[in-house]
Amino acid sequence: MSNILAYKHIILGVTGGIAAYKAAILCSRLVQAGATVDVVMTEAAQRFISPLTFQALTHRRVYLDMFNIPSEENIPHITLADQANLLIIAPATANTLAKLANGLADNLLTAIALATHAPILVAPAMETDMWQHPATQANLTRLKAWGATLAGPAEGRLASGAVGRGRMVEPDEIVETARILLAETGDLANCKLVVTAGGTREAIDPVRFIGNHSTGKMGYAIAHAARDRGASVTLITTASLPPPLGVKLIKVASAQQMRAAVLKAIRLTDVLVMSAAVADFRPATVAEQKIKKKADSSIGLSIDLVRTSDILADVAVHVDRPRVTVGFAAESENLLDNAESKLKRKNLDMIAANNISATDAGFGVDTNRVTLLFADGTKNALPLMSKRSVAEIILDNVVDLLCEA
Ligand SMILES: Cc1cc2nc3c(=O)[nH]c(=O)nc-3n(C[C@H](O)[C@H](O)[C@H](O)COP(=O)(O)O)c2cc1C
Structure with a gap:
C-alpha cells in the first residue's frame, strides 16, 4: 500500500x-x-x-x-x-x-x-x-x-x-x-492517467434529469492514489467532491460531455480508468421549458429514451487508445459473467466488478468489495476494504500492466 x-x-x-x-x-x-x-x-x-x-x-x-x-x-x-x-x-x-x-x-x-x-x-x-x-x-x-x-x-x-x-x-x-x-519518485512518475468519476445526468427538461446513485468516491480515491504515486492526473467528473490538490479537474454533466472530455483527454495518456457510472440511455429530446403536469391527474408522462454512445467502445478503436484501459462494472446480478463480457467486448486490460446491491460496497459508501478481472483470464476477488485501498490495488496492477504493455 x-x-x-x-x-x-x-x-x-x-x-x-x-x-x-x-x-x-x-x-x-x-x-x-x-x-x-x-x-x-x-x-x-x-x-x-x-x-x-x-x-x-x-x-x-x-x-x-x-x-x-x-x-x-x-x-x-x-x-x-x-x-x-x-x-x-x-x-x-x-x-x-x-x-x-x-x-x-x-x-x-x-x-x-x-x-x-x-x-x-x-x-x-x-x-x-x-x-x-x-x-x-x-x-x-x-x-x-x-x-x-x-x-x-x-x-x-x-x-x-x-x-x-x-x-x-x-x-x-x-x-x-x-x-x-x-x-516525484513514485512508481507512476512520468505517467499520465485519466480517471472518470461520478454518475452522469441526462437532462429531461431545464430542472430534471435521469441520474444514478454514483457519488464519485471511487474515482476520486483513484485520482488521489495515482497522484500520490507520481502520476499526472486528469479527473473528469460529474461529482462536486473537493478535488485532490494537483489534479487537473474537468467538470462534466452528461454522458455526451463525458465522452467528449475523455476522447480529448486520452491524447498522449498512458492509462484510462473509467470508474464513472455513465448513463446507457438519455431522453430523445430535452424539453426547452419545464414540463408541466396536466390538470387531469390521470394523464401520466412517457419519455422516449435513446442509447448514449459507449465511451469505452469508442476508446477501444481510438487512435489515441491509452496503453492501459481499466473499466468498472457495477452490476446487481450475474456480476462476474457481465463483467467478463464487458472486459472482452470493450477490449479492456482490466475490469473491477462490484456488486452494487450490497450496502457496504458500491455507491456512496467509503468501502468497496470488488473482483478484478484481467484480459488474460485471471481473477482476483478482493475482500471488503476502503476505496483508497481498492484504488491502490488497482494501481499496483496498472503498474504491472504498463510494464507488459
Ligand atoms: C508579534 C510578531 C509577529 C510577527 N509575525 C510575522 C509574520 O507573520 N511574518 C513575518 O514574516 N514576520 C513576522 N514577524 C517578524 C519576524 O519575527 C522577524 O522578522 C524575525 O526577525 C524573523 O526571524 P526568522 O526569520 O529568523 O524566524 C513578527 C514579529 C512579531 C513581534
Missing part, C-alpha cells in the same frame, strides 16, 4: 511568525502519516512556540542552535541536510525568505537549506504589505527559479486583523503539497 509519507525523513523548519502555532498541527499530521520529522526552529520562532511542543509531537530532539553540537554527533546541519527527503519551511517569514534567496546561512535552518539536495517547500506567512513588497516578490521568484515549491499564502484574516493575502495555508494543504513533491 502506498503511503508516500511513511518512513520519509522530513525536516520541518519553523520561523518567527504568528502562524508558528499552526506548525504544531502540521508536525502532528506528518508524524501521524508515518514520517520521521526533525524540527529546526529559528530563534524568533522560539518566541512564538515552545520547542517542547515539537519535542512532544515528534519524540525527537528539536534543533535550535547551529553551534550546539554534542561531541559524539556529526555536524547537525550537514547530517540533517543529507538525511532529508524533504525540507518544509512553515511558516516562512519574509526575513527567512530573504536569507534563502541570498544564500545566507547564519542559522541552522538556512544552513540546512543551503546544504540539502532535498526538495524545499516554503509556506510564507506575513502581513499583506510585507508579502507584496518587491523585495519579497523578487526573493520568491528567485527561490522558485532555484526549484523551491511555494504553498500559498492564502487570502484571509491576518494576525493584525486586516484581511488580505499573506495567511499561511492550512496544514492539510501543506501535507498534500508535500505528498505531491515526494511522489
Whole structure:
C-alpha cells in the first residue's frame, strides 16, 4: 500500500511568525502519516512556540542552535541536510525568505537549506504589505527559479486583523503539497492517467434529469492514489467532491460531455480508468421549458429514451487508445459473467466488478468489495476494504500492466 509519507525523513523548519502555532498541527499530521520529522526552529520562532511542543509531537530532539553540537554527533546541519527527503519551511517569514534567496546561512535552518539536495517547500506567512513588497516578490521568484515549491499564502484574516493575502495555508494543504513533491519518485512518475468519476445526468427538461446513485468516491480515491504515486492526473467528473490538490479537474454533466472530455483527454495518456457510472440511455429530446403536469391527474408522462454512445467502445478503436484501459462494472446480478463480457467486448486490460446491491460496497459508501478481472483470464476477488485501498490495488496492477504493455 502506498503511503508516500511513511518512513520519509522530513525536516520541518519553523520561523518567527504568528502562524508558528499552526506548525504544531502540521508536525502532528506528518508524524501521524508515518514520517520521521526533525524540527529546526529559528530563534524568533522560539518566541512564538515552545520547542517542547515539537519535542512532544515528534519524540525527537528539536534543533535550535547551529553551534550546539554534542561531541559524539556529526555536524547537525550537514547530517540533517543529507538525511532529508524533504525540507518544509512553515511558516516562512519574509526575513527567512530573504536569507534563502541570498544564500545566507547564519542559522541552522538556512544552513540546512543551503546544504540539502532535498526538495524545499516554503509556506510564507506575513502581513499583506510585507508579502507584496518587491523585495519579497523578487526573493520568491528567485527561490522558485532555484526549484523551491511555494504553498500559498492564502487570502484571509491576518494576525493584525486586516484581511488580505499573506495567511499561511492550512496544514492539510501543506501535507498534500508535500505528498505531491515526494511522489516525484513514485512508481507512476512520468505517467499520465485519466480517471472518470461520478454518475452522469441526462437532462429531461431545464430542472430534471435521469441520474444514478454514483457519488464519485471511487474515482476520486483513484485520482488521489495515482497522484500520490507520481502520476499526472486528469479527473473528469460529474461529482462536486473537493478535488485532490494537483489534479487537473474537468467538470462534466452528461454522458455526451463525458465522452467528449475523455476522447480529448486520452491524447498522449498512458492509462484510462473509467470508474464513472455513465448513463446507457438519455431522453430523445430535452424539453426547452419545464414540463408541466396536466390538470387531469390521470394523464401520466412517457419519455422516449435513446442509447448514449459507449465511451469505452469508442476508446477501444481510438487512435489515441491509452496503453492501459481499466473499466468498472457495477452490476446487481450475474456480476462476474457481465463483467467478463464487458472486459472482452470493450477490449479492456482490466475490469473491477462490484456488486452494487450490497450496502457496504458500491455507491456512496467509503468501502468497496470488488473482483478484478484481467484480459488474460485471471481473477482476483478482493475482500471488503476502503476505496483508497481498492484504488491502490488497482494501481499496483496498472503498474504491472504498463510494464507488459
Ligand atoms: C508579534 C510578531 C509577529 C510577527 N509575525 C510575522 C509574520 O507573520 N511574518 C513575518 O514574516 N514576520 C513576522 N514577524 C517578524 C519576524 O519575527 C522577524 O522578522 C524575525 O526577525 C524573523 O526571524 P526568522 O526569520 O529568523 O524566524 C513578527 C514579529 C512579531 C513581534
